[in-house]
Amino acid sequence: MNFPSELQYSKSHEWVRRQGDTAEIGLTDYAQNELGGIVFVNLPQVGDEVTMGEALGDVESVKSVSDVYSPVSGVVSEVNEALLDTPEAINQDPYGAWLVRVEQVTGSEELLSAQEYEEHIRTEQ
């Protein structure tokens, strides 16, 4: 399983790509593998406020529906609308298929490095 070292990770299996005061958020390789084939994505709208630790949307696979938790607080500046038609992109390229971009980031939960996240997955099982 692949966990790029330039990204940060949440314990609830989202990745974060920080650039200045914006953050790009997606689902980790581990998350997409556990969910199986993703068939539907429900995303917030541009301008919505997101709060760290609270759901920003949900993803649906054949097995289940799962909330996606926001690792940061801020305002949604961009939504990856292509995922609405091709949710399978999350399975194919989890680190390319970002869900939302958040700006005016005011807070972030304590995020893990790639190495720490791998360790977290091992102990969670």
Added chain:
Amino acid sequence: MKLLMEKSCEGRSLSLLGPCDVPLVQPSRTREQPPRLPQLSETELSRHYSALARRAHGVNDGFYPLGSCTMKYNPAVNEEAAALRGFTAVHPLQPLHTAAGCLEVLAETEERLCAVTGMDAFTFQPAAGAHGEFTGLLLLKAYHTHRGEGAVRNKILVPDSAHGTNPASAAMAGYQVVNLPSGPDGCVDLEALRRAVGPDTAGLMLTNPNTVGLFDKNILEITRIVHEAGGLCYYDGANLNAVMGVARPGDMGFDVVHLNLHKTFSTPHGGGGPGSGPVGCKAFLEAYLPAPRFEKKDGEWREKPCPETIGRVRGFQGNFLVVVRALTYLLMLGREGVPEAARNAVLNANYMKAGLEDLYPMAYPGLCMHEFVMSLEKLKEETGVTALDVAKALLDEGIHPPTMYFPLIVHEALMVEPTETEPKETLDEAVEALRAIYQKAKEDPAYLKACPHHAQIGRPDEVNAARHPVLRYRPEGEQG
């Protein structure tokens, strides 16, 4: 297998209709093209449906331990009763005094369901379980609204082991859903519940026994905590089969219940429906039940005034013939038979569980109620064989797989509900089949990964079906 439309052959037909004996009316607008209907002979049509039936698996074909669905056998006598001409030839708009027999059926069934659940009144309008949940929540909402707290009490508490329909129904009824984490024993975490309730609590939705097959022994404390916070308690009757006639939701402190007649009271479901999800409530909520309601005064049926009703939730009195079947079932079992059925459902589940637990780890130890949940996480770790693979392997044994990957709080879950209508021999065969599958998984995981080897349909592409559903027939060349 070809569809009827694909089998169609120009000019072939069935002569089911006699010559028309009423004057033909020219409609004001006629369609420009004749409707595209399949043209087939009666032989072809009959064979088509027989072939479809052979490809399906029903309780009449074999064991069907689909957890939380209570796939019990539906006695044929139910069908006899539902086919009586007095029930089938009645029209919902005919005058009340000419439909007294049907109203008697509804009243008698209501009385018996009240006796089983400890409620004071029932409506038969809801068409199925989730519709019942929605109706029940509207009763809660009407109650709070009439007390001037409708806007403040806007949260419904739902445990994380609940059926997915619970949070969905609450959202449909305009409520915010608060997820309650289960304790390590699979039951409601009392401390988490105490923290969650407050002046904004409209109510709690609970299934008891819950979806992991356990009776929540703190139930009186749970309903007390919710009531003291000013909320009401909603009983999801999905698992009533384990306790019917033995323990009553009304005595546990619940204010509203829905029942699934198509599960607990032996009416067809799973493709054979329609369902029926009657909702019962305590007397203080009766005024809000869906209208119209009827009462018998001086031997005459008439409509009851219902000024505070939430209104209709469905046409007429719901799926009436399903109620006839449920009443037949209740009358056939009687006062002693109803609790006996529940006890045997619990006995059968525990018998199967005891035959499997040395190989298949149970998610929760100890005695279960009408169903049990196994976790195949260890098997998956050791062999790569998943709950899905075991389910597929059961198809080769002529057994309908248990519910998979539910409840969500158990990983690699298989949820088994044998029901009371299975004899010991069937349970023994199923236990042997599951034990043999386990051995096979250890020796030859690749074989399990390729299961089923003999079923008509193997592993359909579920992901593709969900992403690109084909919902209706399209002739070749026609664009979507």
